[in-house]
Amino acid sequence: MNDAFSPPPGLLPAGLMDVLPPAAEREAALVEALMEGFARHGYERVKPPLLEFEDGLLAGSGAAVSEQIFRLMDPVSQRMMGLRADTTPQVSRIAATRLGAQPRPLRLCYEGPVLRVRGSELAPARQLAQAGIELIGGAAPEADAEVALVAAEALARVGVTGITLxxxxxxxxxxxxxxxxxxxxxxxxxxxxxxxxxxxxxxxxxxxxxxxxxxxxxxxxxxxxxxxxxxxxxxxxxxxxxxxxxxxxxxxxxxxxxxxxxxxxxxxxxxxxxxxxxxxxxxxxxxxxxxxxMARGGRYQSANDEPATGMTLYPDAVLRAAPKPASRPRCFLPIGTAPAVGEGLRRQGFATIAALSAADAPAALRCSHVWDGTAPVPVTEESSV
Structure with a gap:
């Protein structure tokens, strides 16, 4: 092969991307805050697999996203499998099978990535993060109102106000x-x-x-x-x-x-x-x-034809609207710093960056503070070398 046509190192397929520091940590913290908001209203977390048999993914509401599912053959069972393009059909399957005997209405929540065959012109990403809730077995209008309001409250918990439903x-x-x-x-x-x-x-x-x-x-x-x-x-x-x-x-x-x-x-x-x-x-x-x-949902029929309603939030969109949190302070620990010092600083909310050699410098390691032997002090030009 001609090297002129070799892709550059690290090239990813269209619509896929690496999420780097500090954005990855910020997204993870936001998702956990959303999940805590769901849990406060009695929604219990489930964690379906990213990959499962195709017929399970296409049951019920899953048929609506069949064109977006990546498919592959399972070498063990010789059956077709699919990568989920939406989490709602999987939660519906769990409710109908593994949790079929649980009293209704059933309140479940989830978070995780989905992968789609293609993005759109406005949203070209093909791997998306989702966090959502499903209320299964409740047919009253109050059930629809609940999922909308729980989602709105979860957004308020992460600082997103002024929304429109x-x-x-x-x-x-x-x-x-x-x-x-x-x-x-x-x-x-x-x-x-x-x-x-x-x-x-x-x-x-x-x-x-x-x-x-x-x-x-x-x-x-x-x-x-x-x-x-x-x-x-x-x-x-x-x-x-x-x-x-x-x-x-x-x-x-x-x-x-x-x-x-x-x-x-x-x-x-x-x-x-x-x-x-x-x-x-x-x-x-x-x-x-x-x-x-930032979110989408509504009423649907679940996998076993139960009344169901839910809401899916998109953390990448929520991040654009949420206020940026203060960065965790990073304290540089020179060689020889006692372990107890680091433990104490971490209890105060610092991330501690221990020097591994004399060449390590606070500024190069993006530290905001340095331990001077008695206390963490802000990094200056003199302390950064």
Missing amino acids: DITLPRMAQALLEAAGLEDAVARRLIRALDRKDAAAVATLARDAGPVAALLPPLLAAAGPAEGALAVLRGLDLPEAARAIAENAALVIAAIAARAPALRVTLDPIEFRGFRYHVGVAFTIYGPGATGE
Whole structure:
């Protein structure tokens, strides 16, 4: 092989990256803080494997991410295996099998990486960190409200405030199109127009498609603060299935408002992108400013067809919005420093960096302090050499 075409050392596949100090430590600390927030509400940790048999990964809600799963043959069983692209299907499997006899509702939480075949234009990373909660066996609107509020509280614990909880109704558009009895070609064109938020095209297509289709333009325009969108829904003559979806959303939003009246909540009644397996309300949490999407979740049917709801947080996005914590001070210990000195400094919150040779220098080892024989003192130009 011509050396001119050899990849440089350390080159990683597209969408994969090394996380280096201090970012790796900061992410780990943030994830543990999120998990502690979940545990405070009774969510117990599970740890599914990164790799398992393909049919298990594709059960239930896992079918929605089948195109994102890396597959390989297990040399032991000769069965196809897959690397998880989302953790929710695995937690659903655990609830249905290993924890099938546990009383419901079951509250579980998890954290770990997922790997996807491809990223998106806006998020090209293919390995992502996840931390989330699943509430399995609870069908009441209060269950949906709980997962949204537990996620919001966990974000507040790591210093992320000013969030927006965006609620969507993924089945609303389909329910209206089915009730309208449209020809397939017209229905497909309406779906494309709704997906693009093309208000002019939706209005044109709905104009001659009957009274049910005529509900689509006002619903498209209703997206915004939850109370205003709910008022639009209450004022429309919705078909029975669509009315049930709207009434459930109103109950969920009321339960959220009762517990967190200051939380900013928006509602988009006919948004359906990215929620192929959700059967009730779906959630997205946006951070302040331009930090983007930090969490996503909603109601779905679990692996054994139990009602379930959950929320997945994305630590990399949360890190962009969370305040940067103070760095752990690093104290240089010259050769000959007594072990008890290091133990005492670590109890005070220092990381101790012991000199291994006379050539070691505090500045080169990124130390903020140096032990002068009696106390840790800030590193200066004189003490760094």
